[in-house]
Amino acid sequence: MNTEICFTPARKLARLIQSRKLSATEVVRAFIAQVERVNPKVNAIVTFLPDEALKAAKAFDRKRQKLPLGGLPIAIKDVIATKGVRTTWGSLVYKDHVPTEDHILAERLKKAGAILIGKTNTPEFGAGSQTFNKVFGATRNPYDLSKTCGGSSGGAAVAVAAGMVPFADGGDFAASLRNPGNYCNVIGFRPSTGRVPAYPHPYPWSNLSELGPMARTAADAAFLLSVIAGPDARAPTSICEPGSAFLKPLKRSFKKTRIAWSRDMGGLPVEPAVTKVLEAQRCIFKNLGCSIEDAEPDFSGATEAFETLRGVAYQHRIGALIQEHRDKLKDTVVWNYEEGRKLGAPEIAKAEALRTALYHRMRKFLEKYDFFVCPVNQLPPFPVDQDYPTEIAGTKMDNYLDWMKSCYYITTTTHPAISVPAGFTDDGLPVGIQIVGRYRDDFGVLQLAHAFEQATQVWKRRPALAQ
Numbered sequence: 001m002n003t004e005i006c007f008t009p010a011r012k013l014a015r016l017i018q019s020r021k022l023s024a025t026e027v028v029r030a031f032i033a034q035v036e037r038v039n040p041k042v043n044a045i046v047t048f049l050p051d052e053a054l055k056a057a058k059a060f061d062r063k064r065q066k067l068p069l070g071g072l073p074i075a076i077k078d079v080i081a082t083k084g085v086r087t088t089w090g091s092l093v094y095k096d097h098v099p100t101e102d103h104i105l106a107e108r109l110k111k112a113g114a115i116l117i118g119k120t121n122t123p124e125f126g127a128g129s130q131t132f133n134k135v136f137g138a139t140r141n142p143y144d145l146s147k148t149c150g151g152s153s154g155g156a157a158v159a160v161a162a163g164m165v166p167f168a169d170g171g172d173f174a175a176s177l178r179n180p181g182n183y184c185n186v187i188g189f190r191p192s193t194g195r196v197p198a199y200p201h202p203y204p205w206s207n208l209s210e211l212g213p214m215a216r217t218a219a220d221a222a223f224l225l226s227v228i229a230g231p232d233a234r235a236p237t238s239i240c241e242p243g244s245a246f247l248k249p250l251k252r253s254f255k256k257t258r259i260a261w262s263r264d265m266g267g268l269p270v271e272p273a274v275t276k277v278l279e280a281q282r283c284i285f286k287n288l289g290c291s292i293e294d295a296e297p298d299f300s301g302a303t304e305a306f307e308t309l310r311g312v313a314y315q316h317r318i319g320a321l322i323q324e325h326r327d328k329l330k331d332t333v334v335w336n337y338e339e340g341r342k343l344g345a346p347e348i349a350k351a352e353a354l355r356t357a358l359y360h361r362m363r364k365f366l367e368k369y370d371f372f373v374c375p376v377n378q379l380p381p382f383p384v385d386q387d388y389p390t391e392i393a394g395t396k397m398d399n400y401l402d403w404m405k406s407c408y409y410i411t412t413t414t415h416p417a418i419s420v421p422a423g424f425t426d427d428g429l430p431v432g433i434q435i436v437g438r439y440r441d442d443f444g445v446l447q448l449a450h451a452f453e454q455a456t457q458v459w460k461r462r463p464a465l466a467q
Helices: 002-006 010-018 024-042 050-063 104-111 154-161 178-184 218-228 243-247 272-279 282-287 302-318 322-328 331-341 345-368 402-413 442-456
Strands: 045-048 073-077 115-120 144-148 167-172 187-190 210-215 258-261 291-294 371-375 417-424 430-436
Touching: 002 024, 010 024, 010 218, 024 045, 024 050, 024 073, 024 115, 045 154, 050 115, 073 104, 073 154, 073 167, 104 115, 104 218, 115 154, 154 167, 154 178, 154 210, 167 187, 167 218, 178 187, 178 402, 178 417, 178 430, 187 218, 187 442, 210 218, 218 243, 218 417, 218 442, 243 442, 258 282, 258 345, 272 371, 272 417, 272 430, 282 291, 282 442, 302 331, 302 345, 302 402, 322 331, 345 371, 345 402, 371 442, 402 430, 417 442, 430 442
Parallel strands: 073 115, 258 291, 258 371
Antiparallel strands: 045 115, 167 210, 187 210, 187 417, 371 430, 417 430
C-alpha cells in the first residue's frame, strides 16, 4: 500500500488528500518509509527531515486548508536556500550552512502546502552533469547502482524515479534537468527564460540557468510548474504569465504538426545504443499524426558562446569565495572560474553576439517546424565512479563540458526543452528524448511530451529496487 501511494500521480494524490480519502499524514508516512527503504542504496536525499515532515503533515490535517500542493511531500535541491534547513550547495565551504531566508522557489512550494521532507543531492554548486560531492558523496542510478544518475539535479531525478517524492525541483544550466531526467526515466523540463523566478540570485540578469520541474509524467511536471512559475518583482527577468496557465488539460491533436528530427544535431558523436532507442520511437510521432523531416538548425558558435558565458557566470557564482576557499573547491569549479578570468570585453561581446544569432536561427527554424526533436544525451549512463565521459563514439572530449553539447546547444538558444522517457538500452539503461519548442511555448512542449509518453508508456517502468 505504501509503495502504491508513492507511485500515485501527484495530481491524483492531491485530489485524494483534498477529498479526505487519504490524509496528509498517511501520505507523508508512506514517503518517509520509501526514503528509509530505498535512499541508503542510492543517496538521493542528503538532508532528511522525517520528524519535521510528519509534524507538518499532522498540522495540515488539523487545518484542512485548500492548497494546490496541500499535504504533498517535496525534497528541494541542495542549491536552493531553505530557511532553517541546512543548504550546502554540495560544497565543503557551506557544509554546515543554515539559511535565514527561503529562496522564492522554496517560499512558493511551502505557501502552496507542500511539506519539506528533505534536500536532494547535487554536484558542488551544480557544476557538472554527474552528481557527487565531498560533503555527501555520489548519487547512484536507481536502474543500475554502478552507473551515474546524471546531474546536476541528480538527487531530484533519483528521488522521483524511486518513489521517494511525487515530484521535485531542479535547475538547468548546461543540462541539469534534462540530463538526469534522461538517465532516470523521468521528466526533466527546462522552461523558458524567466518562467520560474530565482531569488536570491548572484546574477539576476543572466538567462542561462533556469529552474524547473522533475516528475514521472508531463502532467505532474505541469502541476508543479503551476505553483513555481509566475512573476516576482525580485526576479527582474520573470515572465508575467501566471503559473495557473499550466493547469489546463494537456491533451490535444497533433495532426499535421511539423517535427524536425535530428539524430546528431548536425554532427555530434552519439553512441549507437542511444540512436537505436530513439529511432525505434520515431514512428510514435507519425502515429500521432505528425509529419517528420530530418533537419536541424545551424548550431555553429554554440560552444564558444556557451563556454564564454559560463565563465562569466562563475565570476558571479564563486568570485567571492575563490581567494579564501580555493582548496575546498573541486577542480572543475575552479576551472570554470579561471576560464572566466581570461575573458575581456571583446570575448564577452562576441559570445553575446553568437548567442543572439543562435536564438534567431532557432526562432526562424521553428517558424517552419512546430518542434525540434533530438537526443538528450549522446551516450547512456556511464560508471558512477567516472567524473565525466572523456570519449563518445570514438571522439575525444576536450573538457568536462563537451559531452553535454546535445543539451547546452539548446540552452544557448533560450528555447524551452524537455526530456521525456523514450526507452531502454539492451542492458536496461534509460534513454530519454528531447523535445524543443518555440520561444516561450512551454505549454506546447508539455503537450507533445504528454502525447508521446501516453503513447509509449515507457515512464511506467519502475526501478526494481523501488518496487
